[in-house]
Amino acid sequence: MGRFDAVETAWRQYDAAYDAMATHVHSLVTRLANGLQAPEVVAEQGALTTAVEAAVVALAEALTGYQTGWDGFTKAVGARVSSNTEVKRLDALISALSADREMRAITAYDAVLDQSKALMQEAEAYLQKKQVELLGARGDEVRGWYDLMNPGADVGYDGMEPGTDHVKLHARSFGVRMGAAANLSECQLNCLGLAVWMMRATTPGSPFGFVVFDDPIQSMDDDHTEAFIGSVVPQLLDGHGKQVIVLSHVERVVTRLRELNKARSLRVYNFDAYSAAGPVITTEVKLKKLISEIKTFADGNEAHRTMAVDRLRVLAEQFIRELHAKVQGVPAPAEYDNAKPSELLKLFRTIPGTLPAEHDGLKDTVGFADPAHHTEVGYAAPTKANILTHLNRIECLMRKHGM
Incomplete structure (x- = not known):
C-alpha cells in the first residue's frame, strides 16, 4: 500500500497547488487595480507556477513508482504459481487490468499537464494585459514631464512597451514612431530619463516627501535647462508637494534657482575642501x-x-x-x-x-x-x-x- 499512498499524497499536493493557482488567477482583477501590487503579483505567479510544476512532476514520479511496484508484484506471483493454469488465466486478467491502470494514469497525467499549461497561459495573458494598461497610464505621466522640458518640440515621447525583462521606450518624430534609445539626442534622452524617474518619484502613495537631483542638466542646452528650472521644479514643489534637492556644479543653475524661488523656504549649501574625512559643508555666503x-x-x-x-x-x-x-x-x-x-x-x-x-x-x-x-x-x-x-x-x- 506504500506506493498507492504515495500516489494519493502526490495527487493531493497537485490538487492543492492547482486550487492555489486558480484562486490567484481569479484575484488578479482586484489586486492589479492597484498598480503598486504588480511586483508582488508577478512574484506570487512565479512561485505558484513552480509549485504546480513540482506537483505535476511528483505525481508522475509516484505513478511511475506504483507501476514499477505493480510489475514487480505480478512477476513474483507469476513465478511462484506459473504451473497453475487458472492462475495463469488470472495473471492474464491482472495484466490487462494493469494495462488499464497505466492507460488511466497516462490519461490523468496528460490532463494535469493540459490544465496546468492552460492555467499558466491564462495568468500570463492577463498579467501582460494589465501591464500594458498600467504602462499606458504611467506613460501619460512620463509624456507630461517630458513635454514640460520640451515645449512644442517636433520630437516627443510616444509610449512604453513591456518586454520580457525590460521596458522599451518609444519616441515620435514628425509622425514616425521609433525607438527612443537609438534615435534621440543626448539632451532628449536626458529629458526622457528624468521624465521616467519623476513619474516613479511622484507615484501616489510614495512615502518619500522629497526628490533629489544630481546634476540634472547634463547634456542640456540653455532652453532645456531653463525649462527644467522654470517648469519642472515648480511642478514638483506646487503640483506634488515635494521638497526638491538639487546638486549642481554649475553656478548659473544655482543662481537661477535662487532667483526663481526667492519667496520659498530656500537653502543653499556649498561643499568645499574635500578630504578623506569628507567635504566641508557651509551655508552659501x-x-x-x-x-x-x-x-x-x-x-x-x-x-x-x-x-x-x-x-x-x-x-x-x-x-x-x-x-x-x-x-x-x-x-x-x-x-x-x-x-x-x-x-x-x-x-x-x-x-x-x-x-x-x-x-x-x-x-x-x-x-x-x-x-x-x-x-x-x-x-x-x-x-x-x-x-x-x-x-x-x-x-x-x-x-x-x-x-
Whole structure:
C-alpha cells in the first residue's frame, strides 16, 4: 500500500497547488487595480507556477513508482504459481487490468499537464494585459514631464512597451514612431530619463516627501535647462508637494534657482575642501564670495578693475536683498525682482535699523559702480585704492548688521 499512498499524497499536493493557482488567477482583477501590487503579483505567479510544476512532476514520479511496484508484484506471483493454469488465466486478467491502470494514469497525467499549461497561459495573458494598461497610464505621466522640458518640440515621447525583462521606450518624430534609445539626442534622452524617474518619484502613495537631483542638466542646452528650472521644479514643489534637492556644479543653475524661488523656504549649501574625512559643508555666503572676487579683480589690469567695479554693483544689490530678508524675515517684494541697484536703494531706506548716513554712503557706492556696468564711452577703470574704499564701506555695513 506504500506506493498507492504515495500516489494519493502526490495527487493531493497537485490538487492543492492547482486550487492555489486558480484562486490567484481569479484575484488578479482586484489586486492589479492597484498598480503598486504588480511586483508582488508577478512574484506570487512565479512561485505558484513552480509549485504546480513540482506537483505535476511528483505525481508522475509516484505513478511511475506504483507501476514499477505493480510489475514487480505480478512477476513474483507469476513465478511462484506459473504451473497453475487458472492462475495463469488470472495473471492474464491482472495484466490487462494493469494495462488499464497505466492507460488511466497516462490519461490523468496528460490532463494535469493540459490544465496546468492552460492555467499558466491564462495568468500570463492577463498579467501582460494589465501591464500594458498600467504602462499606458504611467506613460501619460512620463509624456507630461517630458513635454514640460520640451515645449512644442517636433520630437516627443510616444509610449512604453513591456518586454520580457525590460521596458522599451518609444519616441515620435514628425509622425514616425521609433525607438527612443537609438534615435534621440543626448539632451532628449536626458529629458526622457528624468521624465521616467519623476513619474516613479511622484507615484501616489510614495512615502518619500522629497526628490533629489544630481546634476540634472547634463547634456542640456540653455532652453532645456531653463525649462527644467522654470517648469519642472515648480511642478514638483506646487503640483506634488515635494521638497526638491538639487546638486549642481554649475553656478548659473544655482543662481537661477535662487532667483526663481526667492519667496520659498530656500537653502543653499556649498561643499568645499574635500578630504578623506569628507567635504566641508557651509551655508552659501554669496556676499563673501563676491567680496573675494572683487579683491582679486582689483589687483589686475584695467579690464579686471572694470570687472571689479561691476561686481561691486552686484554686491550692493545682493547686500540690500539679503539684509531685507534677514531683518524683515521675508524676501524683497516681487516688485523688486528685476530692480536695478539704484531702485533697490528705496528698499534699503525702508529696512528698520538703517541710518541716513548709511543710505547716503550706499547711494554713493552704487553711483560709483554703475558706469562700469553700462561701459559708458570714455570710461576709465578706477584705481585699486578707490575700488577697495567702496568695498570697505559695504563690508562695514555687513559687520554692523551682523552679516
